[in-house]
Amino acid sequence: MTTDATTAPAVAPPEGEVPPWLLDALLGTVVAAAIALIVAMEHGGRQPPDVLAYSFAAGFGALMLLRRRLPRTMLTATVLGTFAYHALGYPPIGVALPVVAGLFATADAGLTGWAVGAGAAVFGVSTGFRLHDGEALGYLLGYEGVSNIALITTAIALGYSTRGRRVRAAQQARIALLTADQAARDAELRVRVERERVSRDLHDTVGHAMSVISLQAGVAAEAIGHDDTEAREAVRRIQATSARSLRDVRSMVRLLRAGPDAADGHGVLSLSGVADLAETARGIGVDVRCDIRVRPDELAPQVDVAAYRIVQESLTNVVRHAGASRVRIEAGVEDGALLLTVADNGRGPAPGGAGDDGHGLAGMRERVRTLGGTLTAGRDGTGFTVRARLPARWPE
Incomplete structure (x- = not known):
C-alpha cells in the first residue's frame, strides 16, 4: 500500500x-x-x-x-x-x-x-x-482540447521544475555542508599532525639532553672530592647541554607562535648542528667521527630538520643503551636524495627501551615516511646501524 x-x-x-x-x-x-x-x-x-x-x-x-x-x-x-x-x-x-x-x-x-x-x-x-x-x-x-491539454501539461511541468529547483538547492546546501565538514576535518588532521611533530621534536630535544645530563651528573658525583677538575668539566657540560636544550625548545616555541610558514627551519635545527651533538657525545667518552658532505642550501628545511633529529635520536640511543665506544656519522646528497648513516660498535637499543617505545626508532621511521623517504635500523657484524634515505628537495 x-x-x-x-x-x-x-x-x-x-x-x-x-x-x-x-x-x-x-x-x-x-x-x-x-x-x-x-x-x-x-x-x-x-x-x-x-x-x-x-x-x-x-x-x-x-x-x-x-x-x-x-x-x-x-x-x-x-x-x-x-x-x-x-x-x-x-x-x-x-x-x-x-x-x-x-x-x-x-x-x-x-x-x-x-x-x-x-x-x-x-x-x-x-x-x-x-x-x-x-x-x-x-x-x-479543438480549441477546448488544446487549452485543457496545455493547462494539464503546464501544471505538471511547473511542479516538476519547482521540485527540481528545490532538490538542486538542497543538494547545493548539502555539498556546502560536506565541504565545510571536510575542511574542518582537514584542519583537525593538520593540527594533529603538527602536534605529533612537536611531540617528537620535544621528545628528541629533551630526551637527548636528559640522557647527557644524567650521565654527566653521575660523572660529577663520582669525581667530587677526588678529581675536582673532572667534576667541573662534567658540570660545564651539563650547563652547556641544558642551555642548548633550552635554546632548541625556545626556538620551537617561537615557530609555533609565529605559525608554520613564518620560518624555513634552517638555523634552528640542521645538520650543521651535528658537530655540537658529536662534541657532547665525545664529552661522555664516545668517539664520534663525522663526515657531513651537505650544504644547507642542498636540503629542503623539513629534510634538514629531520636529518638532525635522526642523528640526535641515534646518539641518544647510543648514550642510553648501546654501550658503544665509537660512532660514525655520514651524510651526503646523491641523485637528489640525502643519504644518512649513523653506525656504532654497540649492541643497539634494548628491547622495550626508549628505542622501541614509539618515540625512538618508530618515531624516526614515521618522520622519514612522512617526508617520502625510507629508514632501516638494525644490528650488523660490527654493531648497530641506522640508514635513512630522504628526498633532498622535499616540496617546501
Missing part, C-alpha cells in the same frame, strides 16, 4: 512570510469560487445546478489544503470528484480546472508518473462525458 511519504515534512516559515496553509486556503477559495461561477453560468448539462453542485465546488477548493502534505490523496480525490460531478449531469466545469492544483502538487512531490496518468485519465473521461452530453467533438478536441 502506497502513501504520500515522499512529501517533505512541513516546517515553520521564516519570520515575515505568509504561512503555507494560508496560501493554500487562499488558493482553495479561488478554485471554489471559479468552479462555482462556471456552475452558475449553466452552460450545458442534463440538470440545473443545485446545492450538491455547489458542494462539489466547495469540496474541490477544500482539497487544496491537502496539496502539500498529501498530494497523492488530494489528486485522487479531485479526479474521482470530477468524474462524479460529470456523472451527475451538472453543467460542465472544464476538464483541467479542478485538477490543475493537484497535478502541480503531485509533480512537485516527485510523483510525476501519477500526475501524467491522472491528467490523461481526467482529459479522456471528461471528454467522453461531454460527448455523451451532446457537445460537439470538434469543439472538445
